[in-house]
Amino acid sequence: MIEFKNVTKKYGDTVILKDLSFRIKEGQFVVLIGPSGCGKTTTLRCINRLIKPNKGEILVRGKNIADINPVDLRRNIGYVIQQIGLFPNMTIEQNISLVPKLLKKSKDECIKISKDLLQLVDMSYEEYAKKYPSQLSGGQQQRIGVLRALAASPYIVLMDEPFGALDPMTRELLQDEVKKIQKKLKKTIVFVTHDMDEALRLADIIIFMDKGKIVQMATPEEMLSNPASELIEGFLGKHINNLVNLKASEFMKTKLLKVTKDKKVLESIEYMKNKEVSSVIVIDDDEKYLGTVQIEEIKKRGKAGNTIENLIKEDNFTVNINSDAKDAFNILLENSLPYVVVLNDDNKPAGIITKTSMAKAMGDKLWGDEA
Amino acid sequence: MNTIIDFINRYYKEILHYTSRHIYLVFVSVAIGIVIAVPLGILLSRHKKIAEPVIAGISAFQTIPGLVLLGFSMMIFGIGIKPAIIVLSLYSLLPILRNTYTGLIGVDASLKDAAKGIGMTKNEILFKVELPLSVSTIISGIRISTIYIISWATLAGLIGAGGLGDLIWIGLSTYSKDYILAGTIPAALLALIVSNLLELLQKLITPKGLKVKR
Numbered sequence: 001m002i003e004f005k006n007v008t009k010k011y012g013d014t015v016i017l018k019d020l021s022f023r024i025k026e027g028q029f030v031v032l033i034g035p036s037g038c039g040k041t042t043t044l045r046c047i048n049r050l051i052k053p054n055k056g057e058i059l060v061r062g063k064n065i066a067d068i069n070p071v072d073l074r075r076n077i078g079y080v081i082q083q084i085g086l087f088p089n090m091t092i093e094q095n096i097s098l099v100p101k102l103l104k105k106s107k108d109e110c111i112k113i114s115k116d117l118l119q120l121v122d123m124s125y126e127e128y129a130k131k132y133p134s135q136l137s138g139g140q141q142q143r144i145g146v147l148r149a150l151a152a153s154p155y156i157v158l159m160d161e162p163f164g165a166l167d168p169m170t171r172e173l174l175q176d177e178v179k180k181i182q183k184k185l186k187k188t189i190v191f192v193t194h195d196m197d198e199a200l201r202l203a204d205i206i207i208f209m210d211k212g213k214i215v216q217m218a219t220p221e222e223m224l225s226n227p228a229s230e231l232i233e234g235f236l237g238k239h240i241n242n243l244v245n246l247k248a249s250e251f252m253k254t255k256l257l258k259v260t261k262d263k264k265v266l267e268s269i270e271y272m273k274n275k276e277v278s279s280v281i282v283i284d285d286d287e288k289y290l291g292t293v294q295i296e297e298i299k300k301r302g303k304a305g306n307t308i309e310n311l312i313k314e315d316n317f318t319v320n321i322n323s324d325a326k327d328a329f330n331i332l333l334e335n336s337l338p339y340v341v342v343l344n345d346d347n348k349p350a351g352i353i354t355k356t357s358m359a360k361a362m363g364d365k366l367w368g369d370e371a
Numbered sequence: 372m373n374t375i376i377d378f379i380n381r382y383y384k385e386i387l388h389y390t391s392r393h394i395y396l397v398f399v400s401v402a403i404g405i406v407i408a409v410p411l412g413i414l415l416s417r418h419k420k421i422a423e424p425v426i427a428g429i430s431a432f433q434t435i436p437g438l439v440l441l442g443f444s445m446m447i448f449g450i451g452i453k454p455a456i457i458v459l460s461l462y463s464l465l466p467i468l469r470n471t472y473t474g475l476i477g478v479d480a481s482l483k484d485a486a487k488g489i490g491m492t493k494n495e496i497l498f499k500v501e502l503p504l505s506v507s508t509i510i511s512g513i514r515i516s517t518i519y520i521i522s523w524a525t526l527a528g529l530i531g532a533g534g535l536g537d538l539i540w541i542g543l544s545t546y547s548k549d550y551i552l553a554g555t556i557p558a559a560l561l562a563l564i565v566s567n568l569l570e571l572l573q574k575l576i577t578p579k580g581l582k583v584k585r
Contacts, residue, residue, distance in 0.1 A: 050488055074490030085485025089503040089578030098499075099489050132580035148489065158488075 001026040001188050002047060002156065007056035009042055009212075016042045017053065018212035024190065024205070026155075029182050031191045031199040033235065034209035040192045043209070044158050047190060048077045060156065075099055078149030078157035078187075082164045084141050086133040092118075092144055093129040099152040117147040120184075121177055139170035146178060150185070157182075159191045163198065175201055196235045200224070208232050246325040251361040252342045252351030258283050261290055261309040265302035268293065281341060281349050282312050289341065289349045292316050318343050321350050325361075328353045378549040386538070390557045393534035396524045397561075400456050401517050404463030409509065411464075412471025413497065422472060429465050437462065437523050445530040455524070455532030462523055463516040470512025474505025507577045514569040521562045525554065535561075 002024040009017040017039045024030050032040040045051040046058055049070040058065050065073055086095050096117055097110035105113070115125045121143045133141055142162060149157050159178075163171040179202055182189050193199055199206050200220045208216045208223070208231075216228035227233045257280045259268055272280060272295050282290045291312040298311055318341045319328045332340050332353060339352040379386065415422035437458070444454035478501050486496045502509075528536025535554040542550030 048488060050484070071490050071492050074488060076490075079485065079488035081481060081485055081488070083479070083481030083485075085479075085481045085488075087482060087486070087500055087504075088580045089500070090580060098491075102491065102495065132583050134580060135583055 001028075001061060002190070003059040004043075004046075005057040005059070007043075007046060007053045007058060009039075009046065009051065009053045016212050017046070020056070020212065020214065022207065022214060022217060024188065026188055027186045029179070029189045029191065029202055029204045030207060031193060031203035031205070032207050032209060033193055033196065033199045034215070035231070036194065037211075038209040039212040040194075040207075040209050041160055044160055044190055044192050047156070047158055048074045048079060075103060075152055076154050076156075078152075078154040080142075080145050080149045080157065080159040080162045082161040084133075084138075084145045084165075086141055086144055086148070088133050091130050091132055092136070093125075095133065095144060096147050096151050098148065103152055113151050117150060120150075120181060121147065137170075138166055139174060142166060142174060143177070146174075146181070150181070150187070154187070156188045156190065159189060161192055161194070164193070164195070171198075178202070196237070208235070246361075247321070248319050248323050248325050248328045248342050248353060249321045249350070251325045251328065251358050252321075252353045253357040254351040256281055256349060256351060258349065259293070259308070260285065261312065262307045264304075265298055265306050265308055265311075266304050268308050269295065269298055269302075279338070281352075282308065283349065288347045289318070289343055290314070292341070316341060319353075320345070325353075325358075329358060332358070375549060375552060378553060382553065386553055386557060389533065389535050389538055389554070390561065393521070393524055393536075393558065393561065396452065396455060396459065396527060396532060396534050397517065397520050397565075400459035400520050400524070401463050401513065403456065403460040404467055404516055404520075405513060407460070408464045408467035408512075409471050412468050412509075413475060415468075415472050416475035416501075419476065426465075426469060426472065429468060433462065433465050437526050438529070441526055441530050450531040452527075452532045454530055455527035459520050459524055459527065463520050466515040466519070467509070467512040470508050470515075471505070474508030474512075475501050477508070478504045503578050504581070507573055507581070510569060510573040510576065514566060514573070517565050517569065518562050521558060521565065525558055 004020050004022050007017055007020040008015070020039075020043065032043055034040050042051055046053055047060070047065070049065060052066075060068075060073070060077075086092075087098070090098070093111070093114045096114045097105075100110050100113050114129060118125050118128060123140070123143065128136070128140075133144070136144065145162065146159075149159075162178075163174050166174065175198060178189075181187075191202060203220055206216075206218060206220055206223050207214055208228070210229075210231055216223060216232055218226075218228075223232065224236060227236055257271075257275055257277055259271065259280050259282055261282050261284055263271075263282075268280065272278070278296075279292050279294045282293055284290055291314040293308050293311050294313065297313065298308065302308065302311055317331045317335060317337060319331065321342050321344050328340050328342070331337070332355065339354045341349055342351045342353060344350045411425075415425060440458045440461070441455065444458045448454035448457060482500060482504070483496060486500050491499065524532075524534050525536035525539055528534055528538075528540050535558045538550050538554030542548065542552075542554060
């Protein structure tokens with residue numbers, strides 16, 4: 001679909017793109033990401049010949065774009081920019097049907113295109129067609145910007161940080177809409193952003209660039225599980241750093257309700273009632289973990305005066321304090337347990353992981369402790 | 372006051388004659404100015420490197436006193452309307468040129484980028500985007516030019532081009548207040564009327580999308 005072959009771009013002595021080669025398949029949503037100055041926007045603008053490389057070839061559908069008239073090429077490639085770029089002197093309808101009109105489509109066809117496209121983003125033709133861009137909100141304007149790019153049914157749509165200037169809520173809405181439209185119309189989209197959230201949300205393939213080169217080209221999952229460099233890890237930041245390598249110890253609650261095995265039955269019931277829990281951890285005299293005792297079990301089989309020793313449930317799920325938090329999650333979720341007990345290396349209980357402690361710890365990691 | 376009214380009653384045909392000649396001088400000069408300055412402004416907006424020196428050159432030219440230039444023009448082209456129109460056209464250039472240039476380069480770069488990126492040709496960008504968005508600035512340049520030229524055209528009487536200048540010069544050489552006023556008042560009225568008309572035109576021609584607000 002789109003293929004870069006050893007593309008180099010320089011401005012004077014500054015190398016912007018360094019011998020860049022990659023290939024994008026038809027129908028893929030590809031996100032170019034990287035630090036500013038990494039060459040992502042330059043790469044994008046090479047595709048519709050807004051920038052001419054010094055060396056190398058770019059093929060679109062097997063054809064070298066250097067051999068295609070740039071105007072014809074661009075009319076077949078949608079283009080959306082961060083500044084939106086709707087023409088203020090034209091109505092919404094005129095903006096949307098601009099390219100079809102340039103392609104000499106009939107008036108009726110142009111109207112149909114505007115109607116169909118507006119419907120795609122749930123904007124009514126009657127209400128919006130005759131309005132001017134200045135009468136719309138930023139989010140609505142960029143929706144029209146996207147529609148304008150789709151109007152001539154291009155096979156590729158290029159988007160240069162299209163949602164960068166929108167507020168977070170509108171941005172998410174538009175991300176969802178674009179993803180939906182892309183799936184529905186099966187467009188190949190090349191999308192530039194510096195926002196990893198956006199990339200992870202939208203991309204089939206993420207191309208991470210730095211200093212004019214590709215550092216990693218992978219699916220979001222691959223990149224998350226196996227980032228190729230520290231820089232990428234930094235970008236993935238909250239998505240990976242803290243969550244992937246977390247230990248059970250970081251997720252557990254250390255306030256524990258423990259009783260020794262020689263505790264009497266009635267005492268235990270009283271203790272559990274006071275603490276409003278339905279089970280407690282039982283330890284031996286060396287504080288080693290023995291198991292748990294459930295209140296139902298005590299009520300069913302416990303006899304006043306006896307110890308709880310023979311009521312202990314021993315087949316509980318436990319995890320080692322140094323094991324991956326992920327293992328604890330899985331045990332917790334798969335067995336729909338109220339908690340998993342975390343044990344020290346010497347088998348002494350160190351804490352428990354509940355769904356609440358898990359959610360709280362994840363929240364802390366994602367948004368900081370203040371959350 | 373009565374004498375002026377008497378004067379107008381007696382000479383209104385002459386006044387009309389000189390006024391229409393004046394309008395003709397101004398109209399032709401400004402029209403020539405537009406025909407040269409607007410395309411030149413468009414050209415300069417595409418070659419910004421040469422734009423500054425060209426505009427600076429024309430500005431410097433503008434500092435030459437009108438009388439001197441008219442004299443030179445008369446020496447080269449003789450007496451009559453032709454040398455006057457040549458000089459007045461030259462004087463009308465600068466405001467139109469400068470406004471065309473600044474209007475065009477003032478069009479938001481992202482709009483030009485979007486226009487190019489969606490596949491508009493240079494001409495399509497010029498006529499569908501750049502000119503509609505700068506037309507208001509260009510007309511305001513034409514307005515400034517026209518007001519200048521209405522007043523400068525009174526000098527053209529000196530080299531036999533006719534117009535309201537004739538009345539003024541007659542008045543000055545014969546110490547006749549009536550003649551002076553008969554020349555200056557129509558010129559002043561003309562400037563006011565034309566200025567207002569062009570302002571109206573500017574409002575009418577500005578694209579609706581630039582005027583509406585949410």
